[in-house]
Amino acid sequence: MSSEERLRDEFGSLRPALVAHCYRMTGSYQDAEDVVQETYLKAAKGVDAFEGRSSLKTWLYRIATNTCLTELNHRGRRVLPAGLGAPSGDPGARVFADDSVAWLGPLPDAVLGDPGEVVVRRESVRLALVAALQHLPARQRAAFLLREVLSWSAAEIADVLGISVPAVKSLLQRARVRLDELDLDGRPEPPPGPGDERALLDRYIAAFEAEDTAALRAVIQDDFSIEAVPHPVWFRGVAVCLPFLERAFSAPGGAARLLPTRANGQPAAGSYRPDAAGVRRADGLWVFTVTGGRFSRAVKFHDPRLVTAAGLPERL
DSSP states (O other): OOHHHHHHHHHHHHHHHHHHHHHHHHSOHHHHHHHHHHHHHHHHHHGGGOOOSSOHHHHHHHHHHHHHHHHHTTSOOOBOGGGTSOOBSOTTOOOOOOTTSOBOOOOBGGGGOSHHHHHHHGGGGOHHHHHHHTTSOHHHHHHHHHHHTTOOOHHHHHHHHTSOHHHHHHHHHHHHHHHHHSOOTTTTSOOOOHHHHHHHHHHHHHHHHTTOHHHHHTTEEEEEEEEEETEEEEEESHHHHHHHHHHHHTSTTSSOEEEEEEETTEEEEEEEEEOTTSOEEEEEEEEEEEETTEEEEEEEEOOHHHHHHTTOOSBO
């Protein structure tokens, strides 16, 4: 088998894991896809000079990580609305888009490969964790992910980053201290099983589509929050969130239709609203966080491409 064929086979099997790694680094599924494609092009260009001092897998991760670091040199961290300030206490507050912000995005589980691999990776791509990773400088982020997610040694990380082993240990220590300072949603609580999450999601969808406020109240926590990228205004608490959802029920065409899926290892739903001709088309992806058997957070990403990336149809 030629070196090009070996690279093509290895890259094909490793691609979902590389996308997940680059997503954790960049906070954007689209950026991760671009970086992984660039990784393959760089590898294909240099495969004849690959000396085999490490495995092809390690070599590809090295290229992907350094490509991410180069990409991250050109912009600041990505955020969710809750990372910009306090929630609004007015359910009638004007919600506006702000495309000047570098927004964090979701990662549909459908791009992660086979279901077994998704289960393994679901904790490492949780929305709250990926948002927290954005608070780390890029090299700290890379060192932390290579160590804690991929279980690389300090020596291997040092080789990738071009620094000493003591420097790697310093990066890891500072990264762990910073993450401990941040509030990760539901971090101390073991995640519920996918079956329990799906049952809760089905109840939420049924209540939402029936415009049943009481049924919605039964599946959300008291401090339930709603965020919607790219809108900086967000809401927290049932006294604010339920009236806000009731406003959505009165929108033209009524409440959106929701189809269940998964993203970031969490329950998610594709949202569909009618266009001018009355055809329901994808308009965004909701990602939900479960705490204590109820939803504690819902984040909507207004991007129809995410719905199809999650394996759902573009229209109903």
